[in-house]
Each structure stands twice: as structure tokens, then as C-alpha cells.
Amino acid sequence: MRVVVTGAAGFIGSHLAQALAAVGHEVLAVDARSRGACPANLAELARTGITVTDCDLATADLAPLADADAVLHLAGRPGVRTSFGAGAADTERDNVTATARLLDACAATRPRFVLASSSSVYGDADRPCTEDDPIDPRSPYARSKSDAEDLARRAGGDVVILRYFSVYGPRQRPDMAFHRFIEAALDGSPAPLYGDGGQSRSFTFVGDVVDATIRAATAPLPAGTILNVGHPVTVRLRDALDRIGTLLGTPPPLVPKDPAPGDVTRTWAGTARAATVLGWTATTDLDEGLTRQIAWHEQQRREKDREKDREKDRQDSRPRQGSEGADRG
Numbered sequence: 001m002r003v004v005v006t007g008a009a010g011f012i013g014s015h016l017a018q019a020l021a022a023v024g025h026e027v028l029a030v031d032a033r034s035r036g037a038c039p040a041n042l043a044e045l046a047r048t049g050i051t052v053t054d055c056d057l058a059t060a061d062l063a064p065l066a067d068a069d070a071v072l073h074l075a076g077r078p079g080v081r082t083s084f085g086a087g088a089a090d091t092e093r094d095n096v097t098a099t100a101r102l103l104d105a106c107a108a109t110r111p112r113f114v115l116a117s118s119s120s121v122y123g124d125a126d127r128p129c130t131e132d133d134p135i136d137p138r139s140p141y142a143r144s145k146s147d148a149e150d151l152a153r154r155a156g157g158d159v160v161i162l163r164y165f166s167v168y169g170p171r172q173r174p175d176m177a178f179h180r181f182i183e184a185a186l187d188g189s190p191a192p193l194y195g196d197g198g199q200s201r202s203f204t205f206v207g208d209v210v211d212a213t214i215r216a217a218t219a220p221l222p223a224g225t226i227l228n229v230g231h232p233v234t235v236r237l238r239d240a241l242d243r244i245g246t247l248l249g250t251p252p253p254l255v256p257k258d259p260a261p262g263d264v265t266r267t268w269a270g271t272a273r274a275a276t277v278l279g280w281t282a283t284t285d286l287d288e289g290l291t292r293q294i295a296w297h298e299q300q301r302r303e304k305d306r307e308k309d310r311e312k313d314r315q316d317s318r319p320r321q322g323s324e325g326a327d328r329g
């Protein structure tokens with residue numbers, strides 16, 4: 001299959017592109033990489049033979065992306081907190097305008113179009129959310145995702161909408177909670193904790209999310225199908241913090257902050273539909289997923305230390321300024 005992955009330099013998109021390539025699909029990986037995509041992700045993709053084409057979906061000519069069996073649209077601007085105020089326009093541009101343009105480009109060829117949406121569209125959950133529940137977006141980010149869903153459904157092609165729930169694992173974005181907490185525990189510098197830690201999430205391991213997304217790219221599904229992609233167990237942030245502390249042997253130092261605007265008290269994935277139509281359920285439990293994310297942070301730190309050593313060796317082997325003149329004199 002020829003598959004386009006947008007947002008391929010990002011946290012989830014980079015894993016997805018690699019997993020698709022590993023099972024033999026032809027992957028066209030695109031991202032607005034010149035806007036500052038994660039260099040470590042790009043290097044990791046290059047190591048496995050994947051080159052990411054620079055393409056800003058909000059401005060570029062998207063016709064070349066329409067020639068595909070499936071378009072997996074993960075590009076976007078995630079983040080609830082940063083979508084308020086000055087961030088609202090960028091959120092609209094990268095989540096709504098970019099999606100509208102990509103759908104438009106695909107209108108004639110009608111590939112399977114998988115849209116990465118978000119659990120944030122549900123608002124607060126007092127029980128597992130099902131895909132037919134009314135939505136209640138409480139931030140510009142959540143609204144941008146529900147607007148993108150509307151656009152995709154109205155476009156009328158072979159569209160599947162995946163609502164991802166708090167994804168974590170290796171390469172997690174630095175602004176995300178587990179990333180901040182693990183780094184804080186590893187180097188002892190405090191991370192902000194917004195609210196009292198009582199908020200709960202259906203934390204979902206990135207490998208499970210990739211598995212669901214690949215299944216959604218090929219499964220026979222009615223156009224417009226919406227699927228929750230989340231772990232069925234909801235975990236309090238405070239409990240996840242305890243697990244991180246236990247796994248690392250030291251609790252992350254924290255700076256208490258006011259609850260973030262738009263932050264809901266609980267997300268909770270109802271997963272019956274994904275189990276029925278994709279044969280998919282998240283199988284990675286929190287301890288296993290956190291262990292794998294921690295191993296990645298440790299490996300990144302070792303890599304940075306080695307790079308520092310190499311840089312020092314380079315500096316040491318350069319002739320000192322003025323020393324040549326002194327020798328000659």
C-alpha cells in the first residue's frame with residue numbers, strides 16, 4: 001500500500017511511519033519540518049531509511065499527497081493549554097485550515113482518510129465515553145479537533161476519525177506531563193504540576209495507538225466511522241506520578257501550579273466499538289509503558305552525554321588560539 005503519513009516527524013507520526021515501513025508499505029512521510037520539527041525524531045527516521053518531506057499543509061501544494069491508498073493525517077498542533085490566547089490562531093491554522101486543505105486535495109482520489117482527533121472533544125467524563133455521546137469541547141484545541149471532524153465527515157470520502165486519548169511512550173513531546181515528570185526525577189529540577197493531580201486520564205501507550213491506526217487504515221469501515229483509541233482504565237495523575245517515582249527510585253520534584261484552563265477532570269475511553277470493528281484493545285499497562293518511556297529518556301541522556309564528550313574532544317584537538325604564533329615565535 002502507498003500510505004501518506006502527515007506529522008511524520010512528530011511523536012506519534014514518527015512511530016507510525018516506521019511501523020508502516022517495517023511491514024513493507026510504501027510510506028510518504030510529510031511534516032512542516034522546516035518550522036522546527038524534532039531533530040531526534042528526524043534522525044531516528046533517517047536511520048530506518050525514512051526521509052521526511054518538508055510540507056506545510058496550510059500553505060503547500062497538496063496535490064502530490066492525494067495519490068495514495070491511505071492518508072493518515074496526524075499533523076496538527078496539539079496542546080490544550082497553549083491553544084488559549086495567542087495560540088488560538090496557530091491552533092486553528094494547523095488543525096482546521098490544514099485539514100480542510102488536505103481533504104480538498106483528496107476529494108477526487110478518495111483515499112482512506114484517517115484523521116487523528118482527540119478525547120478532549122468529550123469534555124469531562126463521568127463514565128466511559130462512547131463515540132455517540134454528545135461532545136463538549138472546552139478549549140480552542142478541543143474545538144479545533146471537533147471542527148476538523150466535522151470537515152472530514154462533510155467531505156464525504158472514505159473517512160475514519162480516531163479519537164486518541166493521552167498518548168505516552170518513547171519520544172513523547174517535551175510539553176507533555178510524563179515527559180516533564182520523568183525528566184524532573186532524572187535531573188532533580190522541578191516540573192510544574194497543574195492542579196492537584198486528581199485529574200484522571202485514559203493514558204494510552206504509543207505502540208497501541210500505532211497498532212489501532214494501522215488497523216484503521218485498512219479495515220472495512222463505513223465512511224465517517226468514529227473510534228475511541230484509548231486505554232479502558234482511567235488513572236489519576238497523582239497515581240501515575242507515584243508509579244514514575246517508584247520505577248525511578250525517586251519522586252519527581254514538583255512545583256504546584258493553578259489548574260490549567262481547559263483541563264478536564266477526567267477522560268475515560270469506552271473501547272467497545274474499536275474492539276468490535278478493528279479487533280483492537282490497548283494491551284500495554286501503565287507500568288510497562290512507563291518503563292519503556294523511562295528507558296528512552298535514559299538512552300536520550302546517554303546520547304547527549306556522548307555528544308558532549310565528542311564535542312569536547314573536537315575542541316581539545318583544535319589548536320589553541322594564539323598557540324601557533326607562540327610556537328613559531
Ligand SMILES: NC(=O)c1ccc[n+]([C@@H]2O[C@H](COP(=O)([O-])OP(=O)(O)OC[C@H]3O[C@@H](n4cnc5c(N)ncnc54)[C@H](O)[C@@H]3O)[C@@H](O)[C@H]2O)c1
Nearest residue numbers: 007010011012032056057075076078094116118164166167
Ligand atoms: N499526543 C497525544 O496525547 C494526542 C492525544 C490526542 C490527539 N492527538 C493528535 O495526534 C496528532 C499527533 O500528536 P503528537 O503528540 O504526535 O504531536 P506532535 O506535535 O509530536 O506531532 C505533530 C506534527 O505535526 C506537524 N505539523 C503541525 N502543523 C503542521 C502543518 N501545518 N503542516 C505539516 N505538519 C504540521 C508538526 O511539525 C509535528 O511534527 C495530533 O493531531 C494531535 O492533535 C495527540
